Amino acid sequence: MTICPFCQASNKPGAEQCKSCGRHLTTMQCPHCGATNSIQDLYCVSCFSLLHPTAETEKALAASPKVISAEPDQTEEKASEPELTDDQTDKQAMHPAAPIEDDFAQEQLPITSISSTEESSWPQLVPSPDDELGNIDDILDINTRTMEQPDSSAPGYRRPTSRENQLARLWQQIGIKHAPMDEGRHNLSESQEKRTTPRQRFLIYILTFALALLPFLTKGQITDALTTDESASGLLASELAIVPTDQPVLISFDYDASYAGELLPVAKNVLNTLVVRQVPVLTMTTRTTAADMSALVLSSLEADTLSVEWTDLGYTPGQTGLRLLAQSWQAAFPLCTTESTQNATQVSRVLVFSDSLETSLAWIELFGSQVDIPIQMVVTERIYPLLLPYEDSGQLDLLVSGVSATPDEESQIRGSDASLFLLVGVLVLAIWGTWTKSHESVGR
């Protein structure tokens, strides 16, 4: 039978709620911070304030002379309660609201007895008279003269008493409060609480896909009406129109296949123009993953590639290769025996397709600073702003991004489409974020 600590009604053993007043029999809320605590806890696990009213606690403690006092006259009152065992008396004294049947303490693993030496090494708490924690020593009687001394005839390990369990639990609460550990942390951080749910993420993905499909549904009519930026592709075309036909052009494919969606249409357009104009072409790469990119581009050209002098120099390793290329063509490409490639200065210009800032800077710093050959770059929009100062300083002869230089005839998708629907996407996400934030504030 479980006695409700609030209305004193009798309930079935193991009942979680009182059948009379409906209050929880196993948990209780802290009157100070509202945190949920076990009914057995003496102090709140969150704010460490005394869970039970002081008057009731003192009254309960006064009814249990064994715990709060070691005076011999009160031990006689204890003898008048023969129906309770020592442990049950302890428990009732420490927690007057706790059901006697809950023998949690007896289920704990045995621990070593608390010796006076170990107790003296514990940190000392000195609560002030106004401290809401109260006087811990008075309540728990942390005193060696009232602690149970271990039986010398017993083995080294014995089952702890309920008072020792209460003491251990109290020190655990103190430890959690003053040295919080992961397993004792109850409050989630603010960033963890505000993480988007899977449903919200799904909504974002669906919106993203819808925005991506919109250009196909409108066939670019909206963007044609709103955007008329053809400067980058026109600038590139005008540069290709004045390339001399008696000198080779060195083209370096320094982008991975993952960025081919942005750079491949421009590369095909550039090479097609050069092949039509019968300009000798040398191709190379400083990226291992782009070794066959030149062959892939040339094989997809509409123009007759057999009529043009095309040499694939292959791969040269990154920074070292570019440094060698600036000094000796033969060192960078040992097996290259083409006469037109014996000297890098014979090349009229270098055209680099790059998706990496490091590779682009290596071309500028290690090759461009050593050889007086104009370098033209077609890069991804991702790194385009970072390379603009090099164009302004004259280190780059031409710099265009793949998004803005994509010719119209290569794909239905153009940079203007991406720009417009990126703007729409950002607006949608901003509205969604604002709505979510206001919804959260209303919920609070």
Next chain:
Amino acid sequence: MLITLTTEPGTIGLIVACALTILVLIGLINRKVSLFSQHILVGITAGYVGAVVWRQVLITRLALFLQEPAAYWYYGVFILIGLALFVRTTPGISGLARIPLILLVSVGAGLALGGTLSGTLLPQTEATIKSLSPDAYGSGLSGTSFALDAVIMILCTISTLAAFHYISLHGRGLPNALERISSGLGRMGKAVIAIVLGALLSGALLTFYTLLLERIDFLTVGIPLIIEQVGL
């Protein structure tokens, strides 16, 4: 319905490419599905890189060394140094593996430092030294606009540098005035940095959006082509 699969490599490659693209796109909703395609990508990339390096770097240099050892002796030395990496886990001689690592780090740092000095620091500093007089850029409105552009560029450069000024000069008179000027420029520089970071973020988003659109374009073209060639 009888499905007749062709054995053309192009068709098979198109089917594989479409299937992997769809798997990756499904990964936007369910990430576990795309792990399969990610593993394929990582494995193929590693194998492909190894093959390219072996064919175009290692075997070419090794062949030259074997054909003419006297002329290309240095390739033999480099190959020996490279082989020293294999003894990294061998007790007793594992210290030899430090030689190629030290060479890699030192040569890489030397190249990067020299290239940064000669290719970025000096030219970029020189590029910011511009005349503020409109007459230097021509007469009329064009010269004035170029001069204004130079003023904005110099102001942004100085303010960005001032944003990284953390030393406080305590005192009165000139140090106090310099401190106030530096603090004001630093606030402006932080705004310039924020604008640059915003431009970078928008550029990255634009690139990824373009790639997504290209992949969808690829599917809209590739799937009907597969259906046509397979005979569905």
